[in-house]
Every structure is written in structure tokens, then in C-alpha cells.
Amino acid sequence: xxxxxxxxxxxxPLQAEDKTLTFDxxxxxxxxxxxxxxxxxxxxxxxxLLFSGGKDSIVLVHLALKAxxxxxxxxxxxxxxxxxxxxxxxxxxxxxxxxxGERLIVRKVADTIKEKxxxxxxxxxxxxxxxxxxxxxxAIEEFKFDACIGGARRDxxxxxxxxRIFSVRDEFGQWDPKLQRPELWNTYNGRIHKGENVRVFxxxxxxxxxxxxxxxxxxxxxxxxxxxxxxxxLEWEGQLVATSEFIKLDAADxxxxxxxxxxxxxxxxxxxxxxxxxxxxxxxxxxxxxxKTSERGETRIDDRVSEAAMxxxxxxxxx
Amino acid sequence: xxxxxxxTAGSVDDGKSTLIGRLLYDSKSIMIDQLEAxxxxxxxxxxxxxxxxxxxxxxxxEREQGITIDVAYKYFSTPKRxxxxxxAPGHIQYTRNMVxxxxxADLAIILVDARHGVVEQTRRHSIIASLLNIPHIVVxxxxxxxxxxxxxxxxxxxxxxxxxxxxxxxxxxxxxxxSAINGDNIVEKSAxxxxxxxxxLLDILENVVVADDVNYTDARFPVQYVIRPQTEELHDYRGYxxxxxxxxxxxxxxxxxxxxxxxSTISAIEIGGLQVNKATAPQxxxxxxxxxxxxxxxxxxxxxxxxxxxxxxxxxxxxWMDNKPLVPGNKYLLQINSRVVRAVVKEIExxxxxxxxxxxxxxxxxxxxxxxxxxxxxxxxxxxxxxxKLRANGGAILIDETSNVTVGACMIQ
Numbered sequence: 001x002x003x004x005x006x007x008x009x010x011x012x013p014l015q016a017e018d019k020t021l022t023f024d025x026x027x028x029x030x031x032x033x034x035x036x037x038x039x040x041x042x043x044x045x046x047x048x049l050l051f052s053g054g055k056d057s058i059v060l061v062h063l064a065l066k067a068x069x070x071x072x073x074x075x076x077x078x079x080x081x082x083x084x085x086x087x088x089x090x091x092x093x094x095x096x097x098x099x100x101g102e103r104l105i106v107r108k109v110a111d112t113i114k115e116k117x118x119x120x121x122x123x124x125x126x127x128x129x130x131x132x133x134x135x136x137x138x139a140i141e142e143f144k145f146d147a148c149i150g151g152a153r154r155d156x157x158x159x160x161x162x163x164r165i166f167s168v169r170d171e172f173g174q175w176d177p178k179l180q181r182p183e184l185w186n187t188y189n190g191r192i193h194k195g196e197n198v199r200v201f202x203x204x205x206x207x208x209x210x211x212x213x214x215x216x217x218x219x220x221x222x223x224x225x226x227x228x229x230x231x232x233x234l235e236w237e238g239q240l241v242a243t244s245e246f247i248k249l250d251a252a253d254x255x256x257x258x259x260x261x262x263x264x265x266x267x268x269x270x271x272x273x274x275x276x277x278x279x280x281x282x283x284x285x286x287x288x289x290x291x292k293t294s295e296r297g298e299t300r301i302d303d304r305v306s307e308a309a310m311x312x313x314x315x316x317x318x319x
Numbered sequence: 320x321x322x323x324x325x326x327t328a329g330s331v332d333d334g335k336s337t338l339i340g341r342l343l344y345d346s347k348s349i350m351i352d353q354l355e356a357x358x359x360x361x362x363x364x365x366x367x368x369x370x371x372x373x374x375x376x377x378x379x380x381e382r383e384q385g386i387t388i389d390v391a392y393k394y395f396s397t398p399k400r401x402x403x404x405x406x407a408p409g410h411i412q413y414t415r416n417m418v419x420x421x422x423x424a425d426l427a428i429i430l431v432d433a434r435h436g437v438v439e440q441t442r443r444h445s446i447i448a449s450l451l452n453i454p455h456i457v458v459x460x461x462x463x464x465x466x467x468x469x470x471x472x473x474x475x476x477x478x479x480x481x482x483x484x485x486x487x488x489x490x491x492x493x494x495x496x497x498s499a500i501n502g503d504n505i506v507e508k509s510a511x512x513x514x515x516x517x518x519x520l521l522d523i524l525e526n527v528v529v530a531d532d533v534n535y536t537d538a539r540f541p542v543q544y545v546i547r548p549q550t551e552e553l554h555d556y557r558g559y560x561x562x563x564x565x566x567x568x569x570x571x572x573x574x575x576x577x578x579x580x581x582x583s584t585i586s587a588i589e590i591g592g593l594q595v596n597k598a599t600a601p602q603x604x605x606x607x608x609x610x611x612x613x614x615x616x617x618x619x620x621x622x623x624x625x626x627x628x629x630x631x632x633x634x635x636x637x638x639w640m641d642n643k644p645l646v647p648g649n650k651y652l653l654q655i656n657s658r659v660v661r662a663v664v665k666e667i668e669x670x671x672x673x674x675x676x677x678x679x680x681x682x683x684x685x686x687x688x689x690x691x692x693x694x695x696x697x698x699x700x701x702x703x704x705x706x707x708k709l710r711a712n713g714g715a716i717l718i719d720e721t722s723n724v725t726v727g728a729c730m731i732q
Contacts, residue, residue, distance in 0.1 A: 023602070025322045025401045030591075034603035035562040038543040042616045042657060066591040067560065067603070070553055071546040154392045161391045168723075177389060181725040182415055182640050184422040185714045186562075187654055191723040205403055207394050 026214050029206055033060075034067040035186060036165060036202040040075070040147050041068070043190040044198070047075040047147040050136075051104070053089035054265040055222055056151030056203060059211055061096070062220050063202060075149070076103040080135050082128040083110045084246050084267040092223040107139040124248050125241070127269040137173045140197055147190065147198045155207040156295060165204050171195035208263075208295045209288055216281045226284070228261045228276045239272035263288075263295055320396075323529060324403045326420045326453070328444035329430030334461045338430065338499035339393060339406055345506040346521065348395035390420045399525040414673070414688040415640040417447050418728055422714065425529045426455040428520075433466045433496075437479040439674045445480075446673045449487040450636060450690065450730060452710050454532045456484070456492045457523055463512070464498040470514040486676060493523055533600055537704060538566025539627065539712045540620040541656040546605060558589065558605035559614060564656065564711035566622070568606065569597045573623040576614050577702035582623060583608040600711070617658035619702040619712075627702045627712060633695045634732040636671070636706075637664075637685070641719065641726035644684040645691075651726065653697055655715040661698040662717065668692040695729065706730040 040047050049064065051057045064073050079093060097104040109128045112135040113120060121127055140148065154161045164180050166188045181189055190198050203211070215222065233240040234247065235254045241247065243255055246269050260273035261284070278284040329335035342348075393404040405420030421427065427448045431441055448456060458480050466472045473496045484492050495504060496512050497520060503509035506521045518526070546558040568574075572585045587607040588598050598604045606620060614620070621627060639645050645664060653662035667681040671690040678692075685691045706713030717727035 023599075025320050028322050028601065031562060031601055031603040035543070038560050038562075038603070039657070041544045068544075068546060069592050070556060071548045071558075074544075155394045158391075161393060162389050180389060182419040182716075182728065184419055184716055184725070184728050185711070186423070186564075187656060187714070187716050189654060189716060189718055189723070189725045191652075191718060193723060205392070205394070207396070207401075209396070210401070 026210065026217060029203075029210060030063065030066070030214070032186075032205065033063045033202040036188070036200065037064055037067040037149070039166075039188045039190070040149060040200050040202075043188070044147040046143065046145050047149060047200075048078045048105070048143065048145045049073070049075050049149040050151070051077040051079050051093065052151070052265070053079070053085070053093040053223060054151070055211060055215065055226060056153065058096070058220060058222060059206075059214060060149065060151045060202060061100070062218060065100075073102050076105050078105040078107065078139060080132045080139065081106050081108045081110075082132050082267050083108060084128055084244075084269050086223070086225055086242075086262075086265060086268060088223045088225045089265050092221075096221075105139070105143070107135050107142075109135045111135075112138060124236075124250075125269050126246070126248075127267060129267060129270050133173065140173070145197060146192060147200055149200045149202060151203055152201050153206050153208070153211075154201075154204045163201065163204075165201055166190050167199045167201065168192060169197050169199055173197070175199075209285070212281065212285050212288060216285065223265065225262045225265060228259050228279050230257050231260050231273065232257050233260060233273060240275065241272055242268055244268045320398070320400060321529065322401045322403060323426060323524060323527065324405065324424050325426040325428060325524065326405045326407055326417070326424040326448075327428045327430065328407060328417055328421075328448070329440075329461075333430040333432050334499045335430050336406070338428070338459070338461065338497070338505070339404055341499050341502055341505050342404075342521065343393060343395050345502055346395045346397060390416045397521070397525060402524065414443070414447065415638065415728075417444065418451060418638045418640070421447055421451040421453055422728070424451070424453050425532060426457065426524070426527060427453045428457045428459050431458060431460045431476055431480070433460050433462045433472055433476065436476045437483060441480070442483055442675070443673045445483055445487055445489065446671075446676055449489055450638070452706060452730075454491060454529070455527050456489050457520070458492060458494045459520065460494065460496050461499050463496045463503065464501055468496070468498075468511045470512075473515075491527075493517065495520055495523065534565040534709055534711070535567055535599060536565075537625055537627070537709055537712075538568055538572075538622045539564050539702075539704070539709070540568065540604075540606060541658065541712075542614055542616055542618045542620065543657045544616060545614070557611070558607055559620065560603075560605050561620075561657070562603045563598055563600045565600045565709055566625075567597060567599045568604075568622075574608070574620050575623045575626065576612065577619045577621060577627060578629045578700045579613065579618065580629075581612045581614075583610040583612055585609075617656075619656075619658070621702070627704045629700045629702045631697045631700045632665075633697065633701075633703070633715075633729070635693055635695055635715075635729040636732065637691050637693050637695075637717075637730075638728045639685040639687060639689045639691070639726065640728060641724060642687055643719070643726070644686050645689075645727065646684045647693075650720070652718040652720055653695065653701070653715050653729070654718060655701055655703060656712070658701060659718075660701055662695050664717075665694040665696050668694065692732075703731050705732055707732075 109132050118131055152160055164183045232243045234243055258275055261276040262273050278287050327335050391406045395402050407417040407420035429444050460473055460476050477494050496515055497504040503511050504519050508519045540561050540563050542559045543561040546560050548556050570585050575582050586609045588595050589605040647664050647666050650663045652659050669678040669681050669692050672679055673690050704712040713731045715729040716725050719726045
């Protein structure tokens, strides 16, 4: 005989701490992500969590706390530092890691450029976005990582919408969309050959709004640049790009101080700000509900290159 | 607010991608920049109208060939629900993708072209939906505009499909006439179907009851990871981390660990570091037991009064998903939740014709997309329930040990 939830709970007095009756979509997403993180811990010998200082990877860390405390994380955190980061994000990263008492590995794109004599992009918004793939693959080799946990979401981009939660990459880090393993039920097959690695995306099924609602519910701290602040920005093809030592200004450039916040946090060279007065999470959520532009569309300069920009980068080993 | 996971099944020309595009568009889940991007591509196609199908075709090969080659996941939400769509391709050669998408679905939308009615592909998709035990089915009869919104055409298709449903034992079925391309009956009920008394598609999706699909009777907890901080203050802490896949656990429950058969009592339950008295599926928790017994990843903690089967011979319906054929006698790894064991496919009993549900004589080997009934022997006993009774503990995958690829999906009988 099947019981429904009400009968199941009525068989003994309901406890004050029972969350079951209020177990909603965020709890379901949280539980699924924790399950995935624990599968990584159970299946791999040398996993790593890729930490960028952005909201999605901060949520990942929060989920890892729920999955593994009071134990230590069964993996270190790793930041691939392009050298083009927002100071606020770096400071936040260091404070957070210290509070957590977990291990952080930092590998710098600048070092890879020097060692491998890589050619940097030229032009106004010369970005190291493409070059960070080299540093990531080197670090995977250096530490022999077999699984890299990342905070990518399927709602971000069309190519991501097709990627598995356990996504196998060959020894060049390449993703082959046509050779993906079927992923059934909640059973994850993380078996790989030596030299291969698996990219694991525990928050695949979360949307941008889910992330913000989860941050609000759990009072998760974020770097200050996510909230409205005054910043000197350059207006470029309808986007607002923070002025910095990494961007070449021309005489004709329109630079002004605006009240902005960041919707995503990537490199200073390829992340745009949005005009906003939202100084707290509630206001940010209101703005996101009202927005007419997608997260990546509004803030990522790097996706605009071509229709298949993300697909191509993923095939080349990018996250 | 909860989550509904659904799959859309239809053939290439049934307008499946258009339907999804329409749901996303009309529920305002499409942003301006995404729309501009597909407008640009639509113009390249020179048919003027925005091609909503382009919203779901993610990869370059798909855009170039106008096909869908893999399962894509799409998201939208309304104040009532968050929706996760698994958009599975309909071509014959990609049946494995539909099986993949269907494995987690609460509901399947089966698209029927009003001009063609119930065809072979409709049967195949329905058979897969029934094999994977999808609890709710919506038969969306599309392109009604091309048959003058005719009630007779609609009724005949409903009668035809009802026969299929009976033969498959499908239970909760709803029928709806739609025109995805015009948005008729998708979000709002359309005046074009004045004879139709049911709900709009979105209304159905928002209101189908899925809470009762969770099994709260048979408590199953596969151990994923053992938390042992081994610090001074937490010297004796030993927590079993995992997700309750079905049932309810309460502190004080008498439990058995399978397949070892060792017994103990639950001494504490933690969720996200907080102690609770009771937890239910599908929560991720940490269980503590009174006795220090040998438990490791892959073991299943169950209530002593309600046991799963624990055996090493399994009768399975198996969907083969690899290009290399399955030959009886071949050895694989079988993974059920967190447990992995060696397994050998002993014999094929019959092949299921997924277009007719007829049992055909056992072939010498099973090919990609074949569904067969087979006997599997595992190297050690595994705790399982029949898939029909408990989806969460009755589905297993086969892994090729040499390629590491997932090659088969087993529904244990």
C-alpha cells in the first residue's frame, strides 16, 4: 500500500524541525546538488572544485558545506587567475577560504603565457578568457585531477543545455557533444581512462533566479560588486565596461561614473555591468524578474563572437 | 512551489521544438537577446516568421541539419511551478536519448500530428514512456489548424490512442488539441476549439499532482560517502551521507544494511548540519547508527520491517545504447545508484518490438536501440526493488569496462 506524504507524516507526531511539509523547489535542487557532490567524493580519487569568486561557485561551496560538514571537503578549491579579476572578487575569495579552513590552489594565466610563450589577444578588450583553458589543462595535469566541479548552469547558454552533469573530457580537455554518455535516473557514471577527466556540474538544473533565491534564503554572502555601487564605466555598443588598466581607452570613448552592479563576475575585460540601484538581494531579485535580457547576453562580451562561441570553446577544453 | 520534470516526445516534423519554443516564449522565459539571435537566423531561412524551434537547437550540426541530436534541457517557471524540460529527439536512431530523458520525467508530452494520427513513432514513444514508468501522459494533438480544427479528427485520434494506452497499461492520460505554431491551447485556452472542455497545456502542467508519485512507504537509503572528520573533538563521528531515494526515516528506526544484512538503530539524522527527528525522500541527509558496523559506499540502509530483494540473478528489460552489440556472455559493470558490481548478461529471452509491443524470438545479439528481456547475473548480491514498484531502486545501468561508456539501461522486473 502506498502512503501519501500526509499519512506518512501522521504516523507519528510532527516534529517542529520537520522540513518535509515545506520541502519546495529550492530544497529539491539543493538535495540533488548535494547528491551529485557526494557522488564526486565517492567516485573520484582527486577531485577539485573550480572556484571563481562568482555567485555560482560561491553557492557551490555553500552546497559542499552542507554535503560534507563536519568533515573537511574531500577536494581542494582551485582558482584559475587570469590576472584580470575584480579586486573585490579576489579579496572575497581569500577571506572566504580562510574562514572555511579549506585549501585553495591558485594558478595564474600570466605564468602559462610566459612559460608557453602564448600569444595574447590584441585590441581594445584583449581578453585572457581563451587562454585560461591552457592554464586549467596544465593544472589538471600537474595535480592529476580526475574530476573538476564547476558552477555552470544549463540555462546559461544553448551548448550548456546539452551537456551532461558528469561530462567526460578527453586528455585534451575536449568535449564531444555527439559522444556523450547517456545519463539515466540519478545514476552517474564517472569511470574514465587514465588522463581523461570529468567535468561535473552540480547546479546544472538551477536557473539564475534559483541561485538568487537560494542566496537570499540562506543569507549567503557575496562580493560587493554584485550590489549597486558607483563605478567609472565605458559605454561600448550598449554595454557598460568598467575602466581598468586592462582596457585601452581612446580619445573618442565615452567614460562616465554610473551606479551599476554586476550580474555575473568574470574578467574585467569581458564582463559588463548593468545600471542598477539594487543595493540588497530583494531588489536584485526584483530586477532580475523584470529584466528582458538574459544573463550572458547582458553581461558577457565573450559570447557575442559567434552563434556557436560557447560550443567551440567547450570542444577546446573550456568549462 | 515545486518542480515538474517533463519530456517531450515526437518525430522530427511533429512540431516538438516549436511547442517548447512556444511554451518558453509565451511564459516569457525568452529574453530579448535570445529572440534577436533566432530572429537573425530565421531571416537567413527566408520564411519571415520567427522560427521558435531554433530556441532548442543548441549545437551547430543541429542548426545546419535542422535536427535535434541530443537531449537538451530547458527551464521555465510560473508562480506555481519550476519546469525542467528534457527535449529528446524523435528519430529512430536516437531512441536511447528518449530513454535517457524519460528516466527522470514525471510527465511525458506525446505529440501527434493531427494530419497523420497515431503512427509507428507515437507507439514507440508511448512504449518507452511505459517502460520507463512515467507516471503522467499528455497526448498533444498538434497542427490542428491544418485539419480545420476538426473535432472529428481529434476524436478519432483520441479513440486510436486510447487503445494504445490500454495495451500499455498507461494510467493518467490527458488529451489536448493544440496548434503550437499559433500558440492555440498552449498557455490560454483557444477559441478555435470551442468543443474542447479541458484545460490549456500550461494549466495541465501547472496542476498535475506529482507529490503523490513519491514512494513514502519503502524506505531506501543508498550510502554515497562516509563522513569521518577524525578530529580530536569529533573523534567518534561517523556519518553515512546519502540521499533518501524513497520512504521516511525516523530516529529510533530499526534498520538493516544490505547486502550484508547487519542490523542497527538510527541514532541521529542530520540535514545540512542540523539535527532532525525525521527525514523523507528526496532529502539528502546524514544518518548515524547506534552500532559501529561495517558500512561503505554502495550499501543500502533500509528499515528492517520493509526489505528490498537481495539477489544476484536479475530479470531485466534492457535498452541497449551502444554501437557495439550486446552478446550474451559479455561481462559488464552494473551500477544501481551508488553500488557497482560485475555482471554478466546470461541470456536473452526475447526482443521487444517497440513499435508493436510484440515479443520477438531472442536474437543472437542486441543492437543499438533494441529493447530485450534478459537475465543478468551479478558477482555479488544487490539490494533492489522491481522498477514497476519503485523506480528509484529498480533502474540500473550497464557500463562497458573497456570503454567506460554507459551501454545499457536496465529496468529490473
